[in-house]
Amino acid sequence: MMLRWSWAAPRLALAPAVVVTLIGFVGSIAWTIYQSFTQSRRFPEYKIDSARWLSQYERLFANETWWTALQNLLILAIGSALAIVFGFILAALIEREKFGEGLFRTVLLYPLAVSLIVTGLVWRWMFNPSLGIEAFLRGHGFENASFNWLAAPQTAMYGIILASIWHGLGFYMALMLAGLKSINTEIWSAARLDGVGVGRLYIEIIIPMMRFTFLTCAILLSLGVVKAYDIVVAMTNGGPGTSTWTPAYFAINAYSTRSNIGFASAAAVIMLLITLAIFLPLVAATAWQARRREAARG
Amino acid sequence: MTAISEVPAQPGRAAILIPRRRRRIKGSSIAIFAFLTMVSLFVAIPLYVVIVTSFKPIGEITLGQIFDLPVHWTIQPWMKAWNELCTGLACDGIKQGFFNSVMILFPSLVLSIAISSITGYALALWNVRWADGFLFVLFICAFVPFQIIMIPLIIVVASLGIFGTVWAIALVHAVLSMPLLTLIFRNFYKDIPRELINAAIMDSGSFWKIFWEIVLPMSGNIMVVVLILMITTVWNDYLVGLTFGGISTKPMTVILANSVITSRGEAIYNVNMAAALLTAVPPLVVYFALGRFFVQGITSGAIKG
Numbered sequence: 328m329m330l331r332w333s334w335a336a337p338r339l340a341l342a343p344a345v346v347v348t349l350i351g352f353v354g355s356i357a358w359t360i361y362q363s364f365t366q367s368r369r370f371p372e373y374k375i376d377s378a379r380w381l382s383q384y385e386r387l388f389a390n391e392t393w394w395t396a397l398q399n400l401l402i403l404a405i406g407s408a409l410a411i412v413f414g415f416i417l418a419a420l421i422e423r424e425k426f427g428e429g430l431f432r433t434v435l436l437y438p439l440a441v442s443l444i445v446t447g448l449v450w451r452w453m454f455n456p457s458l459g460i461e462a463f464l465r466g467h468g469f470e471n472a473s474f475n476w477l478a479a480p481q482t483a484m485y486g487i488i489l490a491s492i493w494h495g496l497g498f499y500m501a502l503m504l505a506g507l508k509s510i511n512t513e514i515w516s517a518a519r520l521d522g523v524g525v526g527r528l529y530i531e532i533i534i535p536m537m538r539f540t541f542l543t544c545a546i547l548l549s550l551g552v553v554k555a556y557d558i559v560v561a562m563t564n565g566g567p568g569t570s571t572w573t574p575a576y577f578a579i580n581a582y583s584t585r586s587n588i589g590f591a592s593a594a595a596v597i598m599l600l601i602t603l604a605i606f607l608p609l610v611a612a613t614a615w616q617a618r619r620r621e622a623a624r625g
Numbered sequence: 626m627t628a629i630s631e632v633p634a635q636p637g638r639a640a641i642l643i644p645r646r647r648r649r650i651k652g653s654s655i656a657i658f659a660f661l662t663m664v665s666l667f668v669a670i671p672l673y674v675v676i677v678t679s680f681k682p683i684g685e686i687t688l689g690q691i692f693d694l695p696v697h698w699t700i701q702p703w704m705k706a707w708n709e710l711c712t713g714l715a716c717d718g719i720k721q722g723f724f725n726s727v728m729i730l731f732p733s734l735v736l737s738i739a740i741s742s743i744t745g746y747a748l749a750l751w752n753v754r755w756a757d758g759f760l761f762v763l764f765i766c767a768f769v770p771f772q773i774i775m776i777p778l779i780i781v782v783a784s785l786g787i788f789g790t791v792w793a794i795a796l797v798h799a800v801l802s803m804p805l806l807t808l809i810f811r812n813f814y815k816d817i818p819r820e821l822i823n824a825a826i827m828d829s830g831s832f833w834k835i836f837w838e839i840v841l842p843m844s845g846n847i848m849v850v851v852l853i854l855m856i857t858t859v860w861n862d863y864l865v866g867l868t869f870g871g872i873s874t875k876p877m878t879v880i881l882a883n884s885v886i887t888s889r890g891e892a893i894y895n896v897n898m899a900a901a902l903l904t905a906v907p908p909l910v911v912y913f914a915l916g917r918f919f920v921q922g923i924t925s926g927a928i929k930g
Contacts, residue, residue, distance in 0.1 A: 336832030337751035344744035344803060345759070350781065351800040352766040355774035362776070371780070417664060420657045427661070433916060434665045437672070440912035440919070442861030444878045445905045448885055449671045452678065452898065453691070462689035493668065501920050554770055557863045561886055578772040579864070588776055595772040602770055610764075 356599065363592035371588055383593035393594070396572040399484055400601075403573065404552045406488030407495065411544045414499030415537075419529065421500075422507045432504075436497035443494065447561020450490040451477065480570035483563050487571060491558060495551070499544050506540030507533070542612050549605040553598055574598050679703065679899040686894050705893075706900035712884040719900045721873070722880035726860055726907075728791040729798070729876055733859050736799035737806055738851060744803075745810025746840050750822050751832065760811065767804035771864060782869060789871030797869050798859050806851055813847040814840060849918045857908045857919075877904045 364380045365372050376382075387393050417435065421428050438446065453459050456475035464472035476486035510533065518528045534541070556575040563571045565580070572580075578598060581591035674691050679702050681695040708718040748756045778797060779788070787793045817840065825835045866876035875883075881904050885897045912919050 337747040337753055340743050340747045340832065341753065341759075343740050344763075344807060347740070347800050347803050348759075348762060348766060351778065352769065352774060352804070353762070355777035355781075356769065358777040359773050371776075413664070417661065420661055424654055424657050424661075426654070426658065431661050431665055432920075433913075435668050436916075436920065437909065437912055438668060440857055440861075440908040441905045442863065442878055442908070444861075444863050444882050444886075445901045448881070448897070448901045449675050451886075452894065453671060453674065455894075458686060458689050458894065459691055463691055466689055493671065496664075496668065550768055560863070560882060564886060575770065575772060579775075582776060583868075591772075591776065595770065595775070598770045599773045602768060606765070606768060 359592045359595055362588055363596045365589050367587075367589040367592070369586045369588070383589045384597075386590065387593045387597070392569045392572055393574075393577060395569055396574045396577045399571060399573050400552060400555075402484050403488060403491065403555060404549055406485065407491045407548055407552060408545070409488075410492045410495045411499045411541070411548060413492070414496055414544070415503045415534075415541075417496070417500045418503035418507055419533075422504060432497075432501070435500055438494045438496070439498050441494070443557035444561045446490055446494045447558050450486065450493070451562050454486055477563055478567065480567050483567060483571045487555075487558055487562050490562060491555070494558075495548070499548075502540060502544055502547075503537070506537045510536055539612060539616055542608065546605055546609045550602060553601055553605070574601070675898045675902060679706075679895055679902055681895050683893065683895055702893075702895035702899040703903070705896045706903055710880075710884050710896060710900050712880055719877060719880055719884075719903055722875060722877035723903070725791060725870075725874055725880075726876040726878075729794045729866070730856065730859050732792065732795035733798035733802075734852065734855055736795065737802045737855060738848070740799065741803050741806035741851075742810045742841075742844065742848075743836065744807045745812075746814050746836055747832075748807070749811045749814035750817065750835075750840070760808065763804040763807055767808060771801065775868060779868065788869065789874060791870075791874050793869045794866055794874070794876065797865050798862065801865070802855060802858065806855070809851060809854075810844075810847065813844070817843065846918075849915065850921050853911055853915055853919050856911055860908050 361373075361375075362371055363383050364375050366374075366376060366379075366382070417431075421431055441449075454461075454474060454477045456462065456478065459474065461472055461474035464474065476482040476489075514532065514536075515528075518532065523532075552573075554575055555573045556579060559565060559571055559573055559576050565572050565576055574594060575598065578591050578594035581587050581594055585591075670692075677694055678686060678691065680698050680700070682697055682699050682701070685693075685696060706718065707720050709716050710718045747753065748760060753759075778800070782788045782793045782797065785793075787796070821839070822835065825839055829835065860876075861878065862876070863878045863882060866879045867882075870876065870879060881900055885892075885900065
């Protein structure tokens with residue numbers, strides 16, 4: 328009797344999580360994928376017209392704003408990657424000097440506790456042309472200073488990138504710091520004994536050793552970029568015009584403003600495909616690392 | 626588990642020990658220090674600007690000196706932000722949003738932590754044959770974009786009859802965070818020594834008894850980490866609150882965004898900045914009070930799995 332109970336209890340305890348996963352994730356994803364092949368508008372329809380089952384995708388990729396959104400996704404990913412680069416440099420410097428490590432870490436990390444809405448709002452205030460940094464610079468002798476990035480379609484994305492870097496810098500620094508600290512300290516003294524220069528030590532030894540950390544950072548950054556919605560709403564609300572739309576913004580807009588479930592679903596499915604494309608390397612790398620750890624243990 | 630309890634001792638000790646060694650200060654050290662200080666300023670200045678702006682009368686703001694301290698300090702903007710901030714036609718301040726956020730936060734914390742700690746425990750310590758497959762599914766679920774499940778979740782929540790209430794928002798938060806939290810709990814629990822659990826199973830054998838009497842009392846560290854992760858996630862969320870909230874149940878971030886960003890009226894910058902600060906204060910307090918757990922929380926949320 329006892330044995331049977333111990334068989335049943337864990338499975339019973341797992342039931343809520345399984346139900347949540349099946350309904351909230353697996354079922355919901357399947358539903359959205361299905362809807363992307365239908366002609367659903369305000370209300371879901373379940374009939375798939377075999378002649379035009381791809382019509383939502385055709386409309387999506389014929390849509391100029393969708394291409395803008397995809398392009399912005401790429402710009403945002405490349406631009407925010409600076410956060411990883413700077414995060415590594417900062418971590419390396421903090422790790423080297425150790426002086427004031429706690430203070431620098433506290434200062435660099437606090438933006439992460441601030442919501443992206445507040446972040447966007449704060450930076451919007453800094454970018455304000457008549458009262459913000461531009462006005463300050465012009466008032467101090469730089470008559471041609473231009474910091475009104477958010478007002479022009481060509482530069483608005485750079486404003487969003489700057490705010491994203493500000494928000495994420497500390498996070499990548501913390502990940503890099505954790506990676507650096509896991510490196511065996513003997514390497515440092517060995518390198519010093521061999522007379523290896525600091526620059527070469529980092530480029531030829533430390534960075535290759537930390538490739539898994541770099542990969543993790545890159546993947547997390549990309550996943551975050553695919554989800555970029557709050558920061559866009561807070562800084563530009565998609566504007567000027569549609570110049571700062573992202574796929575995430577596009578999908579929400581297709582549902583809430585255009586009330587078009589089929590169209591929104593198609594955009595969401597493309598988002599999912601992008602996420603999976605980013606995600607597969609992480610799965611592979613995790614498996615690879617686990618195998619290496621097994622090998623090291625055995 | 627030992628790794629976790631060892632970590633805290635390091636940073637403080639390093640900071641104290643090094644000056645005492647009295648080594649010669651090198652030029653490169655000064656350069657590094659200057660660089661770090663500059664980056665820190667870049668990160669710190671926006672907060673400084675927002676704080677000083679929120680204490681300035683509107684007349685001083687129009688001078689365009691955003692880096693200056695207020696000449697006449699005033700807490701008027703804070704009072705206005707709390708009591709009179711307008712969203713659309715209603716001018717009830719951001720306080721309603723604050724209370725909504727609190728009402729959303731607590732049920733979502735209880736729900737998500739209860740379900741994911743038990744699930745993590747069952748998957749880590751009990752022999753469930755499909756555990757690995759399920760963990761892999763959870764791993765994927767933890768990273769899918771919200772948009773792909775948003776519309777069906779709206780339909781499910783509406784059919785439960787709670788759409789537009791704080792319960793709906795709390796429930797969706799619990800659902801969304803379940804995969805990641807489960808992975809975090811599972812990774813923590815699987816390091817509990819097997820002998821301990823085997824002995825406990827021999828002793829009582831009860832799934833719930835072992836959870837309550839052995840596993841839960843060992844979970845202090847991980848609970849704090851998860852709490853911090855959840856508090857910041859839920860409090861800072863915008864999209865879920867926007868999608869599932871009703872007119873009077875929107876969380877603080879949504880009210881802030883609606884009143885400051887999407888409103889078309891004349892902007893009252895000092896009140897807006899005070900409202901932004903009021904929204905940011907709770908997670909910032911958590912951050913400054915529990916800094917080292919915070920770092921652990923976000924990094925364990927990020928890389929484990």
